[in-house]
Amino acid sequence: MASDVIVIGAGVAGLTSAIVLAERGREVEVWTCSPPSETTSALAGGLWWPYRIEPREAVGRWALRSLAVMTGLAGRPAETGVRLVGGTHAGLAPAELGAWAAGVPGLRAVQADRLPRGYDRGVHACVPLLDMATHLAYLQRRLAAAGGSVVVRPVSSLSQPARAARLVVNCAGLGARHLVPDPSVHPVRGQLVVVEDPGIDEWFTVVTDGRADPLYVLPQPYGVVLGGTAGEHVWDRTPSPCTAQAIIGRCSRVFPRLGQARVLAHRVGLRPARPRVRLEAERLPCGTRVVHNYGHGGAGITVSWGCALEAADLAEG
Template sequence: MVDVIVVGGGIIGLTAAMRLRERGAEVTVWAPSGPEQTVSAVAAAVWYPTRTLFEPRVLAWAAATYDQFRRHAFARVPGVLVRETRNLERDGAAGEPWWAPAARGVRYLPIDPPWTREIRFQAPLVEMGTYLPWLRERLVAAGARVVRRRVDRLEEALVEAPVVVNATGLAAGTLCGDPDVFPVRGQIVRVANPGIIVSVRDQGDPGTYVHPRSRDVVLGGTWQANNWNTAPDPATRDAILERCVALVPELAGAPIVGEEAGLRPARRGGPRVEAEKWPAGTVVHAYGHGGAGMTLCWGTADEVASLVCDESLTVR
């Protein structure tokens, strides 16, 4: 028997497992594949609560995650950068965005039409292809086990552990019968970095973003609800390139080095992070983060660890 089985090996599952291990739980992660094959690996992975509604605990998750990735960047953790970021707004908003207190130093600047305001802040950026394997290795070095295993029912894990963390993302809709879970397709294009170091995000619809990494630049984006297609679409790629070059002309002619599409695990009503008693034990749910998994992961992991380690659950 182990204390906790975390089902799901993306950014939500791995960070939750790490926080649980830090608090003394015996942890096993079940995942059907390596982290490089999760939707987390496709994400642009820049801190920003994309299409996430305000809740006090969501703000707390965002702030905790922001601070953790800043600490990672200071410690030179592989794959973690911090980029100056320009948010270009079009909606005429004048008040402070709900997420601003988490970003530690937001500035507001005038800008010419069609935009109505520029918001500047420093945002952590994570190169998931590097960071996720590093995180898995750190987790194993800390004493956790990572097992390649696919589950059809969460009861399979409850047979082997009294507490199961359900970090299954889109699969949670089936595994725990949640009708509010749905996919949101996102497609990105990666081009060689011509020397850009500032991220830019345009609030238009569809939104457009340019996120420079160490060797390439991630370009997007799309928000296609209930679209299950994970194959890159050439017309979508061309539209992304056109919008991004118009936004950052330095990208003109930059060679394409990759393109991917993935399914964000969205949920009507926002992320579900709570403990639920099942006949065979306790399931702690941690899914439904949509396009903000990286932005909320470490804060979510803190709450998951607190839920699991609550006295009523009696982690042994």
């Protein structure tokens, strides 16, 4: 066997899983069909917040473990791409968020008179907001420092890495649909617009119950990310001009200055959704142990370190 561990996928789930294993002394190689800068993770808005992901109890545990790691990384934002930024999530009270909310320092209710028109409740919190280009580059450097490597090598079946390593960690995201195969994995299309920052210093989100598209405004060092959409089972990655205008319109009703901001970029990503995250180990017929870590939906960043730590524990089981 050429390697001790092969991790499939170089998005945030794959890189964090590889780092945890490498820093525990394992020899790790990441196989990926695209470099980290071209993964779905690179297109993400970057806000830590549990969104479109189940099961709820486990998600809360993974999210809070990730929050602890990212809070440490936020002390070096230029290096890691992680900042702690205050913001408001409108449309829910703290009690409606789930048990994880009690673990977020300073999370508090916001009264209707402090919210934009149309919202009667909300919460305010200071949580990680990641510049994903900088963060993915940091993760690559950290993996290399631990002795791991990233290889652009497409994988068509689990038997390929299973022949080359003692342990395989499957972080293939949407690719798991065909790789495993797992037909329950499906895309949830998200379109974003990046505009010049007219002076937005806090994030703002409204996540609906599925009857309407989500709304989010995320100030990043490179501009303000405006979103978004949640198209179930939609594979098209082409930005829609009409959708972009609708996104800008919804966001500018909350922050009117955004309506005149110059558009810098359009992005479309496919969230790797599944009814429940698959985080478990199995033994392939050839005898190789596989740890599955995929199906994170719209919260891959939020649970990345928590899932990576649990995946590493499963690898040692």
